Amino acid sequence: MLPAPDENSPRKAGGGSRLVIVNLLPTALIVLAVLLALNFFGLVATPLLVITLAVLLAAALNPLVLWGHAALHLPRPVAAILTVALLLGVLTLLGTLLVPVLIAQVSSFAVGLPADAYLLGQRLDAWLNEHPTLNALLGESVLDDVSSRATALVAGLIPQAVNLVVSTASNLALGVFGIVILTFTLAQPGPLVQGLLSAVPEARREWVGALAARVIGSLSRWGRGMLLLMLAVGGANALGLWALGVENWLLYGVVAAFGEIVPTVGPIFAALPPILATLADDPGKAVGVALLALAIQQVENYVLVPFVLGGSANLHPVSVTAGVLLFGSVFGLVGAFLTVPFLILIKALYEEVLLARRSLASEADAQAVVEGASPETPPEGQQAG
Structure with missing residues (x-):
C-alpha cells in the first residue's frame, strides 16, 4: 500500500499529491567545474606560484614606486624599472657573496648524509638497547621499517638532486617570466585594475x-x-x-x-x-x-x-x-x-x-559557547520580529 499523503503537503487542484521534480543538472555541473578547476590548478602549480610571487612582490614594492613617482617626479614606468633593477642588484650581490659558500655546503651535506644517517641509526639502536621496555614495545619490524625508509630516502635524494640540476634551465626561464610580470605590473597597474572593475556592474x-x-x-x-x-x-x-x-x-x-x-x-x-x-x-x-x-x-x-x-x-x-x-x-x-x-x-x-549584512557576535556569546552554555537570548519583547 502507498502511504497516506501528508495533510500539510501541497496538493494539485484536482486533489492529488504534488510531484516535485528536482533538476540536479546545475549541481552536477558545479561539481564538475570544481573538479576541473582543481585538476587545472594542479597542472599549472609552478606557473601559478611564479605569477603569485610576482604579484605579491609588486604589491610589496608598490610603495617604493609611488615614492619615486611622487618625490623624485619620475614617470611611473621609469620608477618601476629602477625598483626592479634595485631588487635584482641586491639579489645579485647576495648571490655573489653567498652562493659559492652555499654550493660548497650543499655538496658537503650530500656527501656526508649517508654517514650521518648510519650514525644516527646506530645511536638510536644503542639508546633503545638501554631501554628494553621501549625496544620491546616498538619491535624489530618497526625499527627495520624505519631503517629501510631512511635508506630509501637517502638514496632518493641523489636522483632528486640530478632532476633539480636538469630543471635549472626551466626554473631560470620561469624566473625571467616572473621578472617581466613584476615589471609590467608595477609599471602599468591601471589597465589591470580597470579591467577588473569593468567586469563588475556599475552599481x-x-x-x-x-x-x-x-x-x-x-x-x-x-x-x-x-x-x-x-x-x-x-x-x-x-x-x-x-x-x-x-x-x-x-x-x-x-x-x-x-x-x-x-x-x-x-x-x-x-x-x-x-x-x-x-x-x-x-x-x-x-x-x-x-x-x-x-x-x-x-x-x-x-x-x-x-x-x-x-x-x-x-x-x-x-x-x-x-x-x-x-x-x-x-x-x-x-x-x-x-x-x-x-x-x-x-x-x-x-x-x-x-x-x-548581520551583526557580529559578541565575545560574551562566544565565551558562553566555549563554556558549554547557550548564548544569552534577549527578552521576548526585544527580539526582532
Missing part, C-alpha cells in the same frame, strides 16, 4: 574597488613583512649555528628562511635537519641546536611577528594551520605557500559579503 564597482584596495593593502603589508621575517630568521639561524660550530650553517640558515614561507609547520620542519645532523655526530651539540631553534621561534612569535607583520593578515593560527593542510593537500607545496594570500582574500570576502 557594485565602488564596493569591489574598496574590497580590492583592502586585499591589495593586506597582501602588500604581508609581503614586505614576510621578506623581512625570512631575512631575520634565516640570518639568526645561520649566525647561531655558526657560533655553535655546526657545519653547513649557511645551508641550514637558508632552509630556515624558506621554512617561513609555509606558515606554522614550515619553521618546525626547517629546524629538524640541523638537529638530526648534529645528533648523529654530537648529541650535546644537538641539544644546543634545539635550544637555539626554540629561542628563535619564541622571539619570532612574540616579537618579530607582531612587530613585522602586525595586523596585515590577522588570522587565527587554527585557520592558518587548517589552510596549510587543505591547500597543501590539493596543490602541494605551492598550495601551502599560497595559504595566507588565499586566506586574506577569503577573509575579506567573508567580512564584506556575510558580516556586513
